[in-house]
Amino acid sequence: MNARMNTVMLEATRLTRAGQLSEATAMIQRLLSGVPGSGPAAEGVHRAAEAPIEGECYVIDAEPAATATAGREPPRRPPSAPAAMMHARTAWPGVDAAALLEQWRGFHGPLGEPGPLRAPDPLPDGARFINGSYTNAAGTRSYKLYIPSGHHGQPLPLVVMLHGCTQDPDDFAAGTRMNELAEKQPCLVLYPAQATTANPTRCWNWFKASDQQRDGGEPSIIAGITREVRDTHPVDARRIYVAGMSAGGAMAVTMAMSYPDLYAAVGIHSGLPHAVARDLPSALAMMQQGGASPLGRPAKEISGAAPLPAIVFHGDRDTTVHPGNGDQVIRQCAPPASARRTPPGIDPRMTVEQGQVPNGRAYTRTIYLQTGGQAVAEHWLIHDAGHAWSGGASRGSYTDPQGPDASGQMLRFFLEHPRPEASH
Numbered sequence: 071m072n073a074r075m076n077t078v079m080l081e082a083t084r085l086t087r088a089g090q091l092s093e094a095t096a097m098i099q100r101l102l103s104g105v106p107g108s109g110p111a112a113e114g115v116h117r118a119a120e121a122p123i124e125g126e127c128y129v130i131d132a133e134p135a136a137t138a139t140a141g142r143e144p145p146r147r148p149p150s151a152p153a154a155m156m157h158a159r160t161a162w163p164g165v166d167a168a169a170l171l172e173q174w175r176g177f178h179g180p181l182g183e184p185g186p187l188r189a190p191d192p193l194p195d196g197a198r199f200i201n202g203s204y205t206n207a208a209g210t211r212s213y214k215l216y217i218p219s220g221h222h223g224q225p226l227p228l229v230v231m232l233h234g235c236t237q238d239p240d241d242f243a244a245g246t247r248m249n250e251l252a253e254k255q256p257c258l259v260l261y262p263a264q265a266t267t268a269n270p271t272r273c274w275n276w277f278k279a280s281d282q283q284r285d286g287g288e289p290s291i292i293a294g295i296t297r298e299v300r301d302t303h304p305v306d307a308r309r310i311y312v313a314g315m316s317a318g319g320a321m322a323v324t325m326a327m328s329y330p331d332l333y334a335a336v337g338i339h340s341g342l343p344h345a346v347a348r349d350l351p352s353a354l355a356m357m358q359q360g361g362a363s364p365l366g367r368p369a370k371e372i373s374g375a376a377p378l379p380a381i382v383f384h385g386d387r388d389t390t391v392h393p394g395n396g397d398q399v400i401r402q403c404a405p406p407a408s409a410r411r412t413p414p415g416i417d418p419r420m421t422v423e424q425g426q427v428p429n430g431r432a433y434t435r436t437i438y439l440q441t442g443g444q445a446v447a448e449h450w451l452i453h454d455a456g457h458a459w460s461g462g463a464s465r466g467s468y469t470d471p472q473g474p475d476a477s478g479q480m481l482r483f484f485l486e487h488p489r490p491e492a493s494h
Contacts, residue, residue, distance in 0.1 A: 190240045191465075194219045194253055199243075204295045209268065211291050214239040215299055216259040218252045227257040227309035227485065230296055230325075230333075232318030234340075235273035237467060239263050242315070245459055245466020246477045255481060258303060262295050276320035277353035282345045284328040288321065293329050308488040313337030313480055315459055315468070316391060320344075323399060326378055334489040335379035336403065337480040340391050340457050343398045357391050377404035377440070379487040381448045383476045385455030396449055404438050404447040430472035431455055448483060450474065 190199055196219030203212045218226075229252075233242035239261030243249050248259050264272040274281075274288060281287035292312075300307060312333045314322035319341020326336035327344045347353035380403035384396035423435045431452055438447040452460050452473045460476040462469025 191244050191249075196220075197249075197253065199249070202295075202298075204291065204298055206290060206294050208287050208290050209265070211262055211265055211268075211288075211295065213260060213262045213295050213299075214243070215261075215303070216243065216249045216252055217303075218249075218256050218258075220253065220256040221258070221304075223304055225304045225306040227311070228260060228296070228299060228305045229257055229481065229484065230260045230262065230292070230310070230312040230322075232262060232274060232292070232312070232314030232321050232325075233264070233272070234314070234316035234318050234468060235269075235271045237272060237315075237318075241466050242318075243466075245462045245469045246315075247463050248477050248481070251477055251481050255485070257309075257481070258299070258305060260296065260299055262292050273317040274314075274321035276317055276324060276342065277347040277349065279345075279348050281321075282324055282328075289324055289328050292321070292325055293332060296332060306488075308491070309334060309485065310489075311335050311337065311484040313339070314341060315339045316341060316457065323402070326380070326403070330378060335381070335484050335487040337381045337383075337476075337484070338396070338399050339383040339459055339476055340385065340388055341382075341399065342391060342395045343402045346398070356395070359392055359394070377438075377446045379446055379483070380404060381450070381480055381483040383450045383452065383460050383479075385452045385457065385460070385470070385473075387454055388457045390457040393451065396451065400436075400438070400447050400449050425474065427461075427472065427474050431460075431470070431474070433474050445483075445486070448479075450476070450479070 193199055198217040200215050200217065201212065202215060203210060229248065231239075231242060231246065231248055233239065237245075242261060243259070252259050264274050266272060268288070269275055276282070278287070281289060283289065284293075296310065296312075299305065300310065310333055312322045312325045313336065314320070316339070319338040320343075322336050322338055323341060323344045326333050342356055346356050380399065382396045382399050384391075384393045386393050419439045421437045421439065423437070424432070425435060426432045431454060433453060434451045436449040436451075437445050438449075440446050450460070452470070455470050455473050458468045458470035458473075459466075460470050460473030461478070462471060462476070464471055
């Protein structure tokens with residue numbers, strides 16, 4: 071990614087946020103087709119290219135109109151690209167320029183601000199959904215913690231839920247129904263909230279190098295919130311888990327990879343592997359193609375004596391995050407023994423099951439088993455599903471009530487995988 075392309079993308083972000091959609095579209099078209107720009111905006115880009123680049127790029131989720139939540143007005147989009155754009159040259163290896171432009175247009179971020187925060191659902195008698203805030207050197211984030219009515223001081227599992235772009239804790243809780251499940255299988259559910267000051271569309275910044283490492287950036291904040299709740303509430307430290315949707319799913323992988331001493335297992339819905347992007351263009355490329363990292367390296371594999379327990383859900387018609395990313399997450403979390411330089415006894419074996427939700431979607435469930443029969447990873451591919459939480463409630467955004475119950479299956483998988491020893 072050269073300096074001019076990076077600068078143009080930054081300027082296009084600024085223009086779209088200012089409402090100058092046609093100017094932003096034209097600028098990206100010129101960039102991808104190799105045509106020099108003109109006019110004040112282009113001159114500004116030329117001047118900026120001569121100096122160090124500063125600013126922020128934001129990657130956010132897109133939702134096809136057919137699967138958007140009923141009643142939510144779709145974001146406005148700029149006019150269609152001219153036919154000539156369909157023949158634009160590839161801007162960098164492996165990425166189709168026209169598809170990239172369409173994906174850029176489909177994003178909620180610069181083209182539409184997040185909707186208003188939704189009101190929380192009514193609580194069962196005795197349950198609490200409390201607010202909190204955490205601050206460290208990387209910044210401040212608020213959070214909500216669900217304490218089920220069945221909690222009477224006993225140590226409970228803790229599930230950390232990372233929302234997707236434009237979402238918030240109340241919306242994510244409503245859509246995933248995780249609080250309802252916590253009433254049936256008592257556990258604490260923690261919802262860190264991304265701040266609009268960190269990302270205007272409330273996306274976790276999974277694609278930024280500064281937010282992909284232990285004890286730095288957003289991972290340090292999320293881990294700090296997790297530890298704060300662990301230390302101030304009765305939590306079973308062997309049963310702390312992290313899960314997320316889309317951008318939150320990508321960040322969940324980063325959390326599990328960066329803090330294997332804190333989280334016992336990870337759940338990823340419509341997400342991406344850890345550290346496969348470093349900026350907006352490489353993030354878009356990975357979201358679009360779903361294969362090997364556009365940075366020219368395979369998904370980074372974890373170190374340690376055992377695979378990381380992971381359960382992955384992805385729709386096979388997801389046009390926002392390519393379903394191939396689910397395979398990459400599995401490869402990253404549960405690679406074969408030969409790739410891990412570990413004894414061959416942990417090399418996972420694979421079984422495949424076909425299923426169908428009554429009056430709903432079909433799915434393929436792939437289970438990776440260690441020697442001895444325990445599942446180390448599960449991959450649920452939901453057929454004909456888009457970019458939405460499988461089995462979720464329609465009162466939350468980006469949900470697909472017709473699919474298998476991702477929340478229930480994640481919680482089941484989590485509770486099957488406690489840490490061998492508590493770690494603080």
